[in-house]
Amino acid sequence: MTVFVRYMVPVLAEVDIEAGRVVRVQVDDEAVGDPEDAFVIDGTDLSDADRDRSVTIASSEDWPAWELGG
DSSP states (O other), rough: OOOOOEEOOOOOEETTTTTEEEEEEEEEEEOOOEEEEOTTTTTTOOEEEEHHHHHHHHHOOOOOOOOOOO
């Protein structure tokens, strides 16, 4: 089963106010908070044990490259 673990992560948008545009967006990966939630994308109920196991795995394993968007 694939489970998504949701984290809250600050995103910094560098804005050029003279040009009226966003210059750069940076995910502040040094400030990742604790996991907020764990869920199955299709809405399937997740047991407390599976939720805890998912959070443990997400918190202890090396992460692959980040994918932006959603």
